[in-house]
Amino acid sequence: MKLIEALERGLAERAAAGLRRARRTIDSPAGTRVDIDGRRLIAFASNDYLGLANHPDVVAAARAAASRWGVGAAASHLVCGHYAPHAALEEELAAWVGPCAGARALTFSSGYLANLAILTALAGRGDAIFADRLNHACLNDGALLSRAQFVRYPHRDLANLRSRLAASSARRKLIATDAVFSMDGDLAPLPGLLALADEFDAWLVVDDAHGFGVLGGGADAGRGALAHFGLVSERIVYMGTLGKAAGVAGAFVAAHSAVVATLVETARMYVFTTAAPPLLAEALRASLAVIRGDRARHAHLAALVGRFRDRMRPLSWQLLPSATPIQPLLVGDNAAALALSRELWRRGFWVPAIRPPTVPAGTARLRITLTAAHTFGDIDALADALLQLAPPSSAPR
């Protein structure tokens, strides 16, 4: 059949360009050790930054909640799918990360849906969305779906953004950014972005998928990017995901109560989808308790990041300048990144190669992620392998 032949041709072309994507089936729970095809590997691949996806307290909460609440929500939130665990989780999240006084929180089934919801609810025809060029795909998809004018500015370039905002005659303006860039590990200049939002009366949408649970020091450890920078504003629409550092699934928006009420009533990604199982909300409340209470976990993760960067200093490949658990090693060429990932795999390490379109062409990389469940020994083993595979550079960097 012609339709199928066309697809197969496309797949073959993708494979020839080093862009084939396939899944690996894992026979063990999420963690630093994963069993695949009868082999055990050390994984540096997940977003489970705090090692909570299989934490005993979180698992116990899910188990107890399954007994208490069953497994399904049975309907969308507005019909009859909104349960006490959802409400309790939203209150806890709003109180903890609320970006302004009296902020409320709203949970979604995924971060992808939450971003689509925010952008389509707050912007439409005649409006303009300004987006960092390295934003996550779902912010871009949300912008396209909103039908607002979509303006992308160079990565972290406040001056460029300012001139674009100044030139815009859009009715409503919205700035959207990842707080921690998912494939680079660096931070958005949020204080500068908020200043521009103030100057041009724009919303500031902060996607903290990789900062929630991780960023914020001391008593604020895990509160995320807003705590890290000490930002409070009614213009901030904060989105945190709950399937990464929080270890479970879903996402939430924390914002002024008018924003949350608008999302509840108008966001199609909220209205027309079945609520997440209430047992997940209970698991997340247990996860939040660990994030807030277990300071040693945050300290260990920070120490691992420091150790890894120290060990990588002599390497000739470029480790991107990141202080987060996302530690990308820039290789450049698709095939070379794949070959390096394969060689690590052969040596017992799972480190994914990230290629276009996830990252710009010519910037294929290993996306090394560290978690609080790793040990210093794990870090050293990976560093040893990488140093063996790459010739050390002669000049110190």
Ligand SMILES: *Cc1c(COP(=O)(O)O)cnc(C)c1O
């Ligand atoms: C993972 C991710 C999302 C999507 O969140 P999900 O809950 O996985 O759908 C959104 N934004 C960024 C920056 C992400 O990394």
